[in-house]
Amino acid sequence: MEPHEAVDAVITDMRDHRITGDGSGLFTATRHIGLLCHLTTRMAADAEYQLAANIASIPPAEALGQTTGHLGRAIARYTQALALLITLAQPGGQTALHKQLDAIDQHSHLRVHLDDAGQDLAAARACLGAPRRPATPSTSAGVPVPAAAVRRRS
Numbered sequence: 001m002e003p004h005e006a007v008d009a010v011i012t013d014m015r016d017h018r019i020t021g022d023g024s025g026l027f028t029a030t031r032h033i034g035l036l037c038h039l040t041t042r043m044a045a046d047a048e049y050q051l052a053a054n055i056a057s058i059p060p061a062e063a064l065g066q067t068t069g070h071l072g073r074a075i076a077r078y079t080q081a082l083a084l085l086i087t088l089a090q091p092g093g094q095t096a097l098h099k100q101l102d103a104i105d106q107h108s109h110l111r112v113h114l115d116d117a118g119q120d121l122a123a124a125r126a127c128l129g130a131p132r133r134p135a136t137p138s139t140s141a142g143v144p145v146p147a148a149a150v151r152r153r154s
Helices: 003-016 023-052 061-089 096-128
Strands: none
Touching (some): 003 023, 003 096, 023 061, 061 096
């Protein structure tokens, strides 16, 4: 699988398995972090391999390095989301109204982290550019990442 195909596959998997503010979302987030870590390791190794010799079948080392940086930021954002997911998944000792008010703010912060991670993935994919070889009928097409729906408050 070429680097752009690997990034597309991870983006598709993450889009197909959305994170919710419960125990299931916590599991999904840790799974996404695992995928991102594996992908980041692969891109870093490909960059090192590209520096050893001029290999035409993978993107230049600079593009792979930039991609790795964007993937690292996506991992950081998912890791920040973990604390919120843990809080949302725990049964609380607070009053029902107080817990609901806190959950609104936590969901908002969670959405910001996940949207920012989506932007980092889109930037990682953009670093790799167009596929290096012509697409065949069995090759999956690139998957666009939607723009973030939630903006940060100042």
